[in-house]
Amino acid sequence: MKTIKTTALALSVVLTLGVMSGCGVTEDKGNTAKSDEKASRNLNATGFPIVNEKLKLKLFTGKSPQNGNKFEDTTVWKEYAKMSNIDAEFQLVPFESLTEKRNLALASGDYPDAFYSARVPVADLMKYxxxxxxxKLNDLIEKNAPNFKKLLDKYPDLKKGLTMPDGGIYSLPSIYSPEFLPMLIGTPLWINKNWLDKLNMKEPETTEEFYNYLKAVKDSDMNGNGQKDEVPLSGMFGIQTIQRYIGGGWGFGNRGAVAHPYVDVDPASNNLRFYRTDPKYKEVLQYMNKLYSEGLIDKEIFTLKDTALYAKGEKGLLGAAFVPHPQAVMNQKGYVGLGALKGPHGDQLFVSVKNPIAWPGAFVITDKNKNPEATLRWMDHFYGDEGATFYFMGQKDVTYTQKPDGKLEFTDEVKNNPNGLTLDQAVAKFTTWPGGSYPGYVQEKYFKGSESLPESVDAGKKASKNLIKEMWYSFNYTEEETAFMSSKGADIHKFITETEANLINGTASFDDWDKYVANVQKMGLDQYLSIYKAAYERYSGGTR
Incomplete structure (x- = not known):
């Protein structure tokens, strides 16, 4: 599976913005889902079919290039239509034009029964x-979504992350199991074990040992082609992927540095901390500047595209890289994943873990839907083991087999396709998960992307030794809070990102650090932290 890809800046802004303005309409406006009497009589409370008389659903649907052109023709949706007695019409919209067309549909009122895999942002969940x-799905989930209700009960933070400031839950998400650590990591730091052995070096355990390894790669002809063309360190999503990982060596990002790239908890005071202006964070940036100025970080890191990164990897140029899996994306063996590095003050945290709610608005039911209970039951099946296994693996003994130890494995028709299809291409004939964004629950036992490969599992085990103790899911904001976060808050993020990049590449001076911090403060940092605190208190159950 391709995990979610975006620039680090865009990701941090989206995750922090929270909820756009809403009208504050109360429940008696009619936003709680209700079916008419005929629809209720047609619904079976449990089992299959879901309804006695056939229903048709129209779904606004996001489509990845890895998907087929008609979801209804895939094995999963054909068979599920027979099982459920519900025919789904997937109105496909390519992801590249998804936001524009989704916004247009909502603004014009020309939208269907539900949005499926349509990446509805948290802002719109609150607004609409x-x-x-x-x-509003709160009551429906209690009555008609037993699988998803179990997940809410099992993972209290899931409910916190989906509940808007008005108390409503308006969507079903794409959620990664918090126990499936390789999936939450997504892009571990891989290091070239063959080169370590040639250099007679052990796997780096500290930031200093990591620097020494990168330096040795730079100063040696590790690939033996007579040129010093090796790239000691590179990776996906730009400089901030590296910066986030290194920050754990100074103890920053201790509530999850992907979902919360600016704020964590000060271990000394136990108060919220805006850590990007902390005096010790200056040391993180100075370390990054040292790597970049000495040519140890890819010189193209600020503009590097995935295709160019993979091309370097395929040529055997990379000493270390942040990618999903070297063999899967670059056809390179001999890499091992690293855990957290210990920094100069003894800090050693693995903070590069994503919010388990990958897409909060993966499935949304609209007020055009005359059968919301049946629709929710239809979707809930894929949050249980039976439905999820079917969605990700297909049909037993046709597309997958079960080994004596219970493990699932794709058949050769899929993993070693006789027609030369890649795994994603072969999978696309029977299901629609390639490309991501789908509503569902991802667990290691039935998800067979690169995150489930042995090397990824080993990397996850190393990371687990110093994994952050508490992970915050994303916070949601009120209308007033969002107005600040989407304007002044976004300006703060932009200013910090640009300044940090200049400090790392040497075009700005660390002599001006105090002036830089003062500028951030003037931009409204106190109000920023006040809003963050209010959102955190709602999230943690302090206030509603």
Missing amino acids: GSQGVFL
Whole structure:
């Protein structure tokens, strides 16, 4: 599976912005889902079929290039239509034009029964939920979504992350099991074990040992082609991927540095901390500057595209890299994943873990839907083991087999396709998960992407030794808070990102650090932290 890809800056802004403005319409406006009497009589409370008389659903659907051109023709949706007695019409919209067309549909009122894999942002969940356009699912989940209700009970933070400031839950998410650590990591730091052996060096355990390894790669002809063309360190999503990982060596990002790239908890005071202006964070940036100025970080890191990164990897140029899996994406063996590095003050945290709610708005039911209970039951099947195994693996003894130890494995028709299809291409004939963003629950036992490969599992085990103790899911904001975060807050993020990049590449001076911190403060940092605290208190159950 391709995990979610975006620039680090865009990711941090989106995760921090929270909820756009809403109208504050109350429940009696009609935003709680209700079916008419005929629909209720047609619904079976449990088992299959879900309804006695056939239903048709129209779904606004995001489509990846890895998907087929008609979801209805895939094995999963054909068979599920027979099982459920519900025919789904997937109105496909390519991901590249998804936001524009979704916004247009909502603004014009020309939208269908539900949004499926349509990446509805948290902002819109609150906005259109409060207006009644998106149905409030709280009561429906209790009555008609037993699989998803079990997940809410099992993972309290899941409920916190989905609950808007008005108390409503308006969507079902794409969620990664918090126990499936390789999936939450996504892009571990891989190091070339063959080169370590040639250099007679052990796997780096500290930031200093990591620097020494990168330096040795730079100063040696490790690939033996007579040129010093090796790239000691590179990776996906730009400089901030490296910066985030290194920050753990100074103890920063201790509540999850992907979902919360600016704020964590000060271990000394136990108060919220805006750590990007902390005096010790200056040391993180100085370390990054040292790597970059000495040519140890890819000189193209600020503009590098995935295809160019993979091309370097395929040529055997990379000493270390942040990628999903070297063999899967670059056809390179001999790499091992690293855990957290210990920094100069003894800090050693693995902070590069994603929010388990990958896409909060993966499935949304609209007020056009006349059968919300049946629709929710239809979707809930894929949050249970039976439905999820079917969705990700297909049919037993046709597309996958079960080994004596219970493990699942794709058949050769899929993993070693006789027609030369890649795994994603072969999978696309029977299901629609390639490309991500789908509503569902991802666990290691039935998900067979690169995150489940042995090397990824080993990397996850190393990371687990110093994994952060508490992971915050994303916070959600009120209308007033969002107005600040989407304006002044976004300006703070932009200013910090640009300044840090200049400090790392040497075009700005660390002599001006105090002036830089003062500028951030003037931009509204106190109000920023006040809003963050209010959102955190709602999230942690302090206030509603």
